Every structure is written in C-alpha cells, then in structure tokens.
Amino acid sequence: MRFLARRLGFYLLTAWAAVTLNFLIPRLMPGDPVDLLVARLKGNVDPAAVEAMKKAFGISDAGLWTQYVDYLGNLFRGELGRSITFFPTEVSTVIADSLPWTIGLVGVATLISYVVGTSLGVLMAWKRGTWLDGVLPAATFLHAVPYFWVALVLVFVFGSTLQWFPGSRAYGLEVTPGVTGDFLASVAYHATLPAVTIVVASMADRILGMRNVMVTTLGEDYVVMAEAKGLTSRRVMWAYAARNAILPNITSFALSLGFVVGGSVLTEIVFSYPGIGSMLLKGVENEDFPLMQGIFLVISLAVLVANLLADLAYVLLDPRTRQ
Amino acid sequence: MNVLEIRDLGVDYQSNSGAVHAVDGVSLDLRRGEILGLAGESGSGKSTLAHAIGRLLRPPAAITGGTVTYHRADGGAVDVLGLRGEELRAFRWAELAVVFQSAMNSLNPVSTVGAQIEDVLRIHRPTMKRNARVERSVELLQRVGISADRRRSYPHELSGGMRQRAAIAIALALNPEIVIMDEPTTALDVVVQRDILHEISALREEYGFAVVFITHDLSLLMEISDRIAIMYAGRVVETGAARALHDTPRHPYTLGLLRSFPRLHGPREELLGIPGTPPDLRALPPGCAFHPRCGQALPDCREISPSLRDGVSCLLNEGKGVR
Amino acid sequence: MKIRIGAGILVFFALMALAGPLLISADPAATSDAGLQGPSGAHWLGTTQTGQDILTQIVYGSRVSLGVGVLSAVIATAFAIAVGLVGGYFGGAVDEVLSVLTNIFLVLPALPLIIVLAGYLPQRGVASVAVVIAVTGWAWGARVLRAQTLSVRRRDFVEAARASGEGPIRVIFFEILPVLLPVIATSFLATVVGAILAEAGLSFLGLADLSTVSWGSMLYFAQNGQALLIGAWWWFVPPGLCIALIGTGLALVNFGLDEIANPRLRTIKVRKARA
Numbered sequence: 001m002r003f004l005a006r007r008l009g010f011y012l013l014t015a016w017a018a019v020t021l022n023f024l025i026p027r028l029m030p031g032d033p034v035d036l037l038v039a040r041l042k043g044n045v046d047p048a049a050v051e052a053m054k055k056a057f058g059i060s061d062a063g064l065w066t067q068y069v070d071y072l073g074n075l076f077r078g079e080l081g082r083s084i085t086f087f088p089t090e091v092s093t094v095i096a097d098s099l100p101w102t103i104g105l106v107g108v109a110t111l112i113s114y115v116v117g118t119s120l121g122v123l124m125a126w127k128r129g130t131w132l133d134g135v136l137p138a139a140t141f142l143h144a145v146p147y148f149w150v151a152l153v154l155v156f157v158f159g160s161t162l163q164w165f166p167g168s169r170a171y172g173l174e175v176t177p178g179v180t181g182d183f184l185a186s187v188a189y190h191a192t193l194p195a196v197t198i199v200v201a202s203m204a205d206r207i208l209g210m211r212n213v214m215v216t217t218l219g220e221d222y223v224v225m226a227e228a229k230g231l232t233s234r235r236v237m238w239a240y241a242a243r244n245a246i247l248p249n250i251t252s253f254a255l256s257l258g259f260v261v262g263g264s265v266l267t268e269i270v271f272s273y274p275g276i277g278s279m280l281l282k283g284v285e286n287e288d289f290p291l292m293q294g295i296f297l298v299i300s301l302a303v304l305v306a307n308l309l310a311d312l313a314y315v316l317l318d319p320r321t322r323q
Numbered sequence: 324m325n326v327l328e329i330r331d332l333g334v335d336y337q338s339n340s341g342a343v344h345a346v347d348g349v350s351l352d353l354r355r356g357e358i359l360g361l362a363g364e365s366g367s368g369k370s371t372l373a374h375a376i377g378r379l380l381r382p383p384a385a386i387t388g389g390t391v392t393y394h395r396a397d398g399g400a401v402d403v404l405g406l407r408g409e410e411l412r413a414f415r416w417a418e419l420a421v422v423f424q425s426a427m428n429s430l431n432p433v434s435t436v437g438a439q440i441e442d443v444l445r446i447h448r449p450t451m452k453r454n455a456r457v458e459r460s461v462e463l464l465q466r467v468g469i470s471a472d473r474r475r476s477y478p479h480e481l482s483g484g485m486r487q488r489a490a491i492a493i494a495l496a497l498n499p500e501i502v503i504m505d506e507p508t509t510a511l512d513v514v515v516q517r518d519i520l521h522e523i524s525a526l527r528e529e530y531g532f533a534v535v536f537i538t539h540d541l542s543l544l545m546e547i548s549d550r551i552a553i554m555y556a557g558r559v560v561e562t563g564a565a566r567a568l569h570d571t572p573r574h575p576y577t578l579g580l581l582r583s584f585p586r587l588h589g590p591r592e593e594l595l596g597i598p599g600t601p602p603d604l605r606a607l608p609p610g611c612a613f614h615p616r617c618g619q620a621l622p623d624c625r626e627i628s629p630s631l632r633d634g635v636s637c638l639l640n641e642g643k644g645v646r
Numbered sequence: 647m648k649i650r651i652g653a654g655i656l657v658f659f660a661l662m663a664l665a666g667p668l669l670i671s672a673d674p675a676a677t678s679d680a681g682l683q684g685p686s687g688a689h690w691l692g693t694t695q696t697g698q699d700i701l702t703q704i705v706y707g708s709r710v711s712l713g714v715g716v717l718s719a720v721i722a723t724a725f726a727i728a729v730g731l732v733g734g735y736f737g738g739a740v741d742e743v744l745s746v747l748t749n750i751f752l753v754l755p756a757l758p759l760i761i762v763l764a765g766y767l768p769q770r771g772v773a774s775v776a777v778v779i780a781v782t783g784w785a786w787g788a789r790v791l792r793a794q795t796l797s798v799r800r801r802d803f804v805e806a807a808r809a810s811g812e813g814p815i816r817v818i819f820f821e822i823l824p825v826l827l828p829v830i831a832t833s834f835l836a837t838v839v840g841a842i843l844a845e846a847g848l849s850f851l852g853l854a855d856l857s858t859v860s861w862g863s864m865l866y867f868a869q870n871g872q873a874l875l876i877g878a879w880w881w882f883v884p885p886g887l888c889i890a891l892i893g894t895g896l897a898l899v900n901f902g903l904d905e906i907a908n909p910r911l912r913t914i915k916v917r918k919a920r921a
Contacts, residue, residue: 014750021754029766129382140901144839144893146846149865149886156874156882167874212904219381221429228377229443229493230415239442240431247433255752262757266847270869280758281851284765296762303755319433319477 003321007311011304018300022293023071027064049087080294085286091294094279099298101170102275105191106264109198113260114253117203121210121249122242125218126233135207142204147263151197151270158193165193168272194271201267202260210249217245247318254310258303265299325394326500326533327353327376327403332389334368334375334557337382343604345371345384347557350631353501355396358527358534360548360565362541362580364601368557369537373503376535377421378403378411393418396500417447420494424506426486430478436464436489437474443496463492467522484515488522495530503535508543520547541580545569553577556602556612563634573635575617575645611638619645648905652898659892663712666705674698674706674859685880692880695871703859704884710860711889714776715842721780722841723834726787731818731826733788734795745792751785760844764853775854779844787833794829798822832903835896846889861885 074080080091124132159167171177171186217223218241226240265277272278276295283291315321334346346368353359363369374380376391391403393414406414423429431439440460444451451459461471467488469481478486487507494502504523508516524547527534538544544551545565552562553574561574572578579597599616602608608615614624621638629636639645678697685692691700733744763778764770798804799822807821823830848854849862856863868874868882 010746010749011753013746014753017750018754021759025762025766029763140897141890141894143897144843145890146843146850146886148847148850149882149889152865152869152874152882152886156877156879160874161877221423221425222431224379224381225421225423225429226431228379228415228421229446230412230417231442231446232412235442235446239434243433244431258753258755259757261755262847265757265761266850269851280761284761284851284853287765289765292762292765296758299755299758303753307753317433320479 001322004311004315007308011308015301015304018297018304019072019075020068022297023068025293026289046087049084080297081290083283083291084288085282085291091290094291095276095294095298098274098276098279101273102264102268102277103302105194105268105273105275106198106261108191109195109264110202110257110260112195113199113203114206116199117206118210118246118249120203121207122214122237122245124207124211125214125245126237126241128215136211139204139207142200143208145201145204146266147197147201148266148270150201151194151267154193154197154200155270166190167193170274194267194273197267197270198260198264201263202256205256206249206253209252210245213248214241214245217241220244243317247314250310250314250317254307257306257310261299261303324355325352326355327394328390328392329353329372329376330390330392332372332375332391333387334371334380334384335387336384338605340605342387344387344557344607345604346375348389349554349557349559350389351552351559351562353533353535354549355500356527356531356533357549358524358536358547360541360544360551361535361537361554362539362544362551363554364539366601366604367554369554370505371557372554373421373505373535373537376403377419377503378406378415379421393501413447416443416494416499417497418499419501419503420497420499422487422490422494422502422504422507425510426490427478427483427510429490430486430493432478435475435477436469436481436493437461439489440464440493440496443493447497459496460492463495464489466495467492467526483511484519487511487515487519491519491522491526495526495532498530499532501533501535503537505537506539507536509538509540516543523547541577553580556604556607558612558636559631560613560636561634562631573643573645574613574637575619575639576613578645579616611636647902648898649902652895652900652902655891655895656899659708659712659888659895662705663708666708670702670705672699672702674703684878691884692878694867694881695873695878700864700880700884703864704861704888707859707861707864707885708888710772710858711842711845711862712892714772714779714845714860715838715892717773718776718779718783718841718845719834719837721777722784722837723787723830725780725784726791726833726837727823727830729784730788730791731795731822734792735799735814735818735822737796741792744788748785748788748792751782752789754782756782756840757844757847760848761851761853764848770853770855772855772858775845775848776841779841779848783837783840783844787830787837790829790833791826794826795822798825801825828903832900835900839893839896842889842892846885861889 078092080095082088083091083094086094120135124135155167158164166172166189170190171183172190175183175186177183220241222244223236223241226236231240264275265280267273268275268277269281276299280292280295280299282288283295329349329351332346332349333344335342336345349368349372351359361369361372371380371384374384375386380386386404389404393401393403395401395418401414401418403414430436437457437460440463441456444456444459448456457474461474464474465471469485469488469492473481473485478489481489487510491507507523508519511519520543523534523536526532536544536548541551541553545568548565550563551565551568552559553568553576554560555576561568561572561577563573568577569581572581576597597616598618602612602615608625610623610625610628611617611620612628614620617624619639623638627638629638633643635643637643637645676698678693678699683693683697691704693699694703729744729748733741733748759782760778763781764775767774767778804817804821807817812821845854845860846862846865849856849860850865850869852863852866854860854862856866862885864885865882868878868885871878871881873879873881
C-alpha cells in the first residue's frame with residue numbers, strides 16, 4: 001500500500017504542477033495574451049470579451065500571488081473562464097460537450113491496441129524464429145509513423161476511394177443524437193477509421209515493448225521450471241511468462257499514454273471528430289487562450305487519472321507491491 | 324537396477340563461430356533410489372547435462388547425439404530424448420522433477436507457493452478435486468517443514484531457506500522417481516544449507532526417489548552422495564562410489580578438487596587450488612583437456628584424448644590414473 | 647545488420663538535407679500552371695495544387711524537418727544530461743527534486759503542451775519551435791541517464807577520482823560523461839524521432855512557420871488543399887513516408903544497439919533439435 005500512497009502523492013504533485021504551469025505559461029511567454037489578441041484583431045474586439053479574457057487569466061493589477069490564489073479558487077469551483085470562440089459559453093461547457101467523444105474514442109482504441117499489441121508481443125516472443133518475426137520490421141516502421149499521416153492514408157483509401165467508411169464527423173446527419181440503436185450504430189460506424197488509426201499507430205510500441213520484456217522473461221528460471229513441471233505450453237506462456245512480463249510493460253504503457261493522447265488530438269483533427277483535440281485546434285486558431293488552457297489542463301488530468309488506473313492494475317497484478 | 328541410463332550424450336551450443344561441445348560423449352547410470360553427485364567447475368557442462376536429461380535445453384543449445392533411457396518401476400523403458408508433445412509433458416515432473424539453483428528465481432514471483440504445487444496437480448491429475456489438491460499441497464509443505472498457513476504466501480514473503488524448501492515440496496508433488504537438484508543449496512548460508520541437506524536425505528529415505536545432485540562443492544557431495552561423477556570440459560573424467568573417490572581419487576583433477584575446499588567436519592587440510600582457469604570450450608587444447616593444468620601430465624597427454632575406462636579417464640599409470 | 651540498414655537510411659536522408667538543395671536548385675515554393683499532376687518524367691513525384699514540384703519540396707523540406715529535429719534534440723539532450731547526471735551523481739534531496747521534475751514532465755502529455763506553448767509564440771520560427779519541442783522532450787533522456795549515472799558513480803575509477811579530490815563538476819563531465827556516451831547517443835536518437843514527429847504535428851496543424859517548406863507543412867497544405875478528396879495521393883504520401891522512414895532508421899540503429907547490449911533480444915533461427 002505504501003507504493004500506492006507514494007504514487008498518489010506523486011500524481012497530486014504532478015496535478016499541482018500542471019495547474020501551476022497553466023497559470024505561468026501566459027505570464028512567462030512573451031507578450032500579454034490579451035494585448036496579443038486585441039492587436040491581432042486590430043482593436044475590433046468586444047470589450048466584454050476582453051474583460052472575460054482578463055478574468056479568465058485572472059490578470060489584474062493585483063500581485064502575482066493574489067492572482068495565483070484567485071486562479072486556484074476559480075479552478076476549484078470548476079470555473080475555467082469563457083471561451084472566445086464560442087463566446088459567451090463557459091470553457092467548462094465546451095469541454096464537457098467534447099470530452100465524452102474523446103474518452104470514448106481514445107479509451108476504446110487504446111484498450112484494443114493494448115490487448116492486441118500485448119498479445120501479439122507475447123506470441124512473437126514465444127514463437128521466435130518463425131514467420132512471426134516478419135512482424136518486427138513492420139512494427140519498427142509503424143513505431144515511428146505519425147498518427148495524422150496514418151489517418152490521412154486511411155481516409156484516402158477507405159474513405160474517399162473505397163467509400164467503405166465515413167472520413168469525417170462522429171455520426172451521420174440523418175440520425176438524431178439519443179440512446180437509440182440507429183444513433184449508436186452510426187457513432188460506431190463513424191468511429192471506425194479514427195479508432196483504427198489510433199490502434200495502428202499506437203500498437204507497435206506495445207508489440208515491441210512486450211516482445212522484448214517477454215523474451216527476457218522466457219529465460220527466467222521460473223519459466224524453465226514451469227516447462228519442467230509438464231504444464232501445457234499455453235499455461236507456461238500466459239500464467240508464468242506473460243503474467244510476469246506484463247508488469248514492466250504496464251509502466252511503459254502508462255508513460256506512453258501522454259503520447260497516445262497527443263496522437264489522438266491530431267487524429268481527431270483529421271477526422272473533424274468533435275472531441276477535445278478538435279476543440280484544442282479551434283482554440284489555438286482563434287487565439288482562444290482560455291479554451292486552450294482549459295483543454296490542456298483537462299487532458300493532463302485525464303492522463304494522470306489513466307496513470308493512476310495503470311498503477312492500480314500494477315498493484316493488483318504484483319503481490320510484491322502489496323506490502 | 325538403473326532408473327536412468329545416459330549413453331554417449333552430446334550437447335552443442337551453436338554460435339556464429341561454430342559449435343561448442345558443452346557435453347561431449349557422456350555416459351552415466353543412475354540407480355534407483357541413489358544420490359548421484361555431479362561435480363565440476365562452472366562451465367564443466369554439469370548443468371547443461373542436467374537440462375538435457377530434463378529436456379529443458381533451449382536454442383542455441385541442442386542435443387547432438389546419444390540416448391537417455393528411463394526405466395519405469397514396472398520395467399517399461401522410455402526413450403527420453405524421443406518423447407514428443409503430450410508424452411513429454413506427461414513424463415515431466417511425474418517421473419522426473421527438478422529443483423533449481425535459486426528458488427528466488429525459480430518460483431513464480433506472482434503466484435503463491437500453494438498455487439504452484441496445485442497447478443502441477445491440476446494438469447497431471449485432472450480428476451483430482453480442488454479440496455484434494457489443497458490437502459495435498461498442505462501435506463507436502465508440512466512434510467518439508469513449512470506450516471500450512473504459508474500455502475497462501477508469495478515467494479517474496481518467505482526466507483531463502485523456506486523458498487528452497489517450497490521448491491522441494493513442489494518437486495515432490497507427483498512422487499517422481501528422479502529429482503534433479505541443480506546446486507540447490509549454493510545460494511544459502513551454511514547453517515540453512517545443512518538443514519536442507521538433512522531434509523533431502525530424509526525425504527529420499529521416505530519416498531525412495533533417486534537424486535542427481537549437482538554442485539561445484541565436492542566436499543558437500545562426499546557427505547550425501549552414494550556415488551559421484553566428476554565432469555571436466557564437458558566430459559566425465561572420473562566416477563565411482565563416494566567413499567572410494569574420497570579415499571583414492573584417481574584423476575588429477577579430482578585430487579585438485581578435493582584439496583580445493585575446506586571440509587565441513589574434521590581437520591582442515593591445506594587448500595591447494597588447481598592452477599590455471601577452467602578451459603575455454605571454444606578452444607580446447609588437443610589431447611586431454613586437463614593437461615595444461617595438470618601437474619603430472621605426460622607428453623602423450625597433449626595428443627591422446629583418454630576415454631573413460633574403469634571409472635577414470637586418465638593416461639597416467641597405463642590408464643589407471645594417479646598412484 | 648539492423649544497424650547497417652538503419653544507418654543507411656539515416657545517411658540517405660542526411661545527404662538529402664545537406665546536398666539535395668545543391669543538386670536541385672529549383673525554388674520549392676515556385677508555382678506553375680501544371681497543378682495536381684501525378685508522378686511523371688517532368689515531376690517525379692507529381693505537383694501540388696498550385697503546381698509546385700513535390701520532389702523539390704521533399705528535398706528542401708528535409709532541411710527543416712531534420713534541422714528542427716536535430717536542433718531540438720540537441721537542446722533536450724543537453725538538458726537531460728544536466729538533470730540526469732547531476733541528480734544521479736549528487737543523490738539525496740537534489741536527486742529527489744530533479745527526479746520528481748523529470749517524472750512530472752514524463753507524465754504530462756507533450757503534444758498538447760507544445761500546442762499550447764506554440765499558441766502563445768508571437769513568431770513561430772524554426773528556432774522557437776525547436777525550443778518549445780525541446781522543453782517537453784528532455785524527460786525520458788534524463789530518466790535513463792540518471793539511472794545509468796547511479797550505477798557508474800559507484801565504479802572504482804569514479805570513486806578514485808573523487809578520493810583524489812576532483813571537484814564534482816570535473817568528475818561529472820570528465821569521468822562519468824565519457825562512459826555514458828553510448829547511452830547518450832541512444833537517447834539522443836530517440837529524442838530526434840520524437841522531435842521530428844512533434845514538428846510534423848505542429849506544422850500539420852498550421853502552428854509552425856508555414857512560409858518555410860517542411861514535411862509537416864506539406865501535409866498541412868495537402869489536407870487543406872483537399873488532396874484526399876481529389877485523390878492526389880502523391881501529395882501526402884511522400885512526406886509522411888519520409889518521416890516514418892527516418893523514424894524507422896533511427897529505431898533500427900537503436901534496437902541494434904540494444905541487441906548488442908542484450909543478446910537475448912536477437913531473432914535467431916531455431917535449429918531443429920535431434921529427432
């Protein structure tokens with residue numbers, strides 16, 4: 001349990017760091033964001049918007065410390081300010097509308113990628129020296145491929161050329177959102193290509209990572225002993241080798257989550273998927289600093305929560321951490 | 324009354340620079356219920372030999388020739404090297420079990436010791452009920468001196484001695500005819516080592532299994548073995564009853580080994596190590612592999628490789644060895 | 647073998663970036679009437695909507711993509727060396743603080759942070775983009791180097807240097823650093839891949855300098871020029887392929903080095919055991 005307590009403490013510290021970073025960025029970067037915006041719009045800006053922005057940043061004549069305290073207070077009340085792009089909608093509302101799409105898409109895709117990639121890595125290590133080694137060069141290539149490029153290729157092939165799957169939007173124009181079979185089917189249909197993108201682009205890391213740990217694990221005495229015990233190869237492979245090899249793999253998986261989320265942001269943009277990544281781009285394009293920052297904060301916190309879940313899984317799987 | 328007969332067994336390690344003969348033409352008999360000690364420096368091939376008998380070699384190691392015959396208690400003979408698939412799986416642990424050098428490494432770290440006994444029973448005794456399996460694992464643990472409530476302990480929760488005892492309990496799960504013990508006490512301190520040795524002797528009396536006991540510590544073998552085989556550079560250079568080997572060693576290497584270790588009992592003799600280092604198997608000297616380190620080497624020893632005759636493989640005194 | 651293929655790929659692209667523009671002296675931004683043509687003798691990789699030659703763009707773009715990648719990795723690695731070696735060498739509270747800092751940057755999602763930082767940049771030139779990417783890309787290297795420093799610190803020659811009264815800076819940079827060079831090289835290569843990918847992503851979003859041609863900005867213009875709908879695959883396939891190939895080359899070199907360190911990872915041909 002000490003392990004979990006330590007990790008929890010670390011995540012709280014990291015959350016605080018993200019929050020503080022978020023506070024400092026607009027103050028440390030060259031130029032005042034409000035002036036920047038006003039200048040770019042050549043002064044044609046709603047005074048109310050300027051006020052809203054100043055409020056969002058907590059920018060006032062007060063000292064830095066007072067500003068920081070005000071900022072933290074707003075944050076605790078869930079106030080992230082108002083979006084410029086969608087003025088006068090609250091940033092929190094914009095995020096609340098788009099976040100479920102991202103969590104659904106990235107969550108499901110990451111889960112599939114993890115399960116498939118890890119299993120493939122296990123098999124490749126187990127059947128070393130067979131045709132499965134041929135997956136290695138492909139995985140090495142995919143390991144470095146940009147998410148958005150995979151998205152472009154998939155849209156080109158399966159979207160515009162073959163027309164098998166839609167290449168944009170989250171659901172068809174003909175269905176109305178609601179918990180109906182038609183709507184859910186349309187959502188699943190539209191999510192196919194974005195999900196495949198994330199799976200394809202993120203799976204290589206899981207395959208290579210799991211294979212390498214697994215190869216090392218296969219040389220361990222407890223795997224040799226399991227074989228000597230006359231257990232079935234399936235049991236040796238999963239209950240002894242993979243069961244142990246997965247532990248370091250969970251840690252590297254957790255660390256890669258930030259990267260997966262970054263790639264997913266780009267993927268959403270290619271597919272005009274109404275998730276948080278598309279919103280982030282809108283925010284940046286429109287110099288909508290409150291929206292940008294709110295989204296960065298939410299993404300960071302989401303990654304932290306995911307990391308915490310990974311740690312929980314680790315504790316469940318490794319008795320040595322339960323002391 | 325041999326339970327195992329090894330004839331001309333050869334094991335090579337394939338490498339880019341050619342094959343290395345780790346075990347070269349070894350012939351040995353294991354009698355029913357005896358403790359056969361197998362001694363030699365690291366690299367002498369003793370562990371490779373044990374792994375070959377247990378069919379546990381992994382590439383790049385491969386058996387290049389010879390036979391291993393197992394004689395069932397009812398008289399049937401089994402070609403161990405010819406066993407395939409299901410036959411091999413069924414043979415393992417039921418007839419021949421292994422205790423590895425370090426229980427720290429050979430026990431599955433994420434599984435309780437009870438579970439590691441019970442999964443042997445579940446696979447090899449499919450008709451056995453869960454309750455019966457639990458009963459049996461408690462009985463085995465108690466038999467090696469581990470209390471019943473430790474059944475649900477993980478390896479890291481046990482002391483080094485306890486872990487080695489647990490490994491022995493697992494080995495006895497199916498009442499095997501042969502137990503291979505690969506340096507089972509090397510990682511333990513001297514006091515615990517003594518306890519474990521007594522335990523092994525007592526268990527052997529009770530269950531009547533034969534033991535192949537591998538170690539580099541010849542004085543330890545003298546105490547518990549019925550017979551001893553000495554290996555050097557992949558070959559058996561001397562074999563005989565423990566007493567005879569101790570009183571009248573006939574191979575210069577055995578003589579050197581006997582003088583290399585302080586005794587556990589009795590007056591300490593002068594420690595006379597063997598000069599030089601263990602041979603490089605990739606570049607063995609011609610003739611007798613031991614001649615560069617042998618104080619009594621004859622000119623012929625550089626050219627003629629002696630074979631095992633009357634329990635010794637040495638050219639001195641017309642093939643009778645020292646004295 | 648892996649290292650050779652990987653190094654071959656890297657040398658190819660390095661030559662392209664260094665010598666390519668000298669061989670193809672055309673202006674990558676020059677437009678022509680021959681818009682959206684597929685690969686042909688005149689335009690080996692076809693043309694963009696405005697008739698720009700794609701091969702010329704790829705060659706010139708390699709300078710920006712590789713340049714930003716290498717520059718950013720140099721900055722990030724320098725920072726990683728400072729943090730990792732200092733933390734690993736001194737230990738104690740210094741190490742504690744630096745480790746937490748490293749782990750925070752390891753967990754925080756890099757690309758969203760890069761996007762936010764880039765959003766605030768008044769001018770998004772090559773150098774400022776490289777710095778922004780470096781800010782988020784140093785943590786992995788620092789973590790690896792810290793772990794290695796911890797083990798090197800206890801070796802005899804380091805102990806001897808300390809005992810002979812050499813100052814910590816001297817020990818770190820003249821005794822420990824040289825030993826860690828292979829690890830630094832591996833981590834540098836991995837950082838280059840990350841930086842190239844980040845630059846491409848940023849350019850693709852239109853958040854880098856769009857007036858210079860890079861592989862990422864080519865993809866930006868391809869996406870916005872409806873290359874997908876028109877079916878102009880020659881426009882968006884080459885830049886992405888180049889990014890992935892460089893990444894593959896760097897990964898091959900790194901995996902090759904790993905395998906030298908850990909022979910068990912090698913793919914081996916299993917010999918049939920005696921029947």
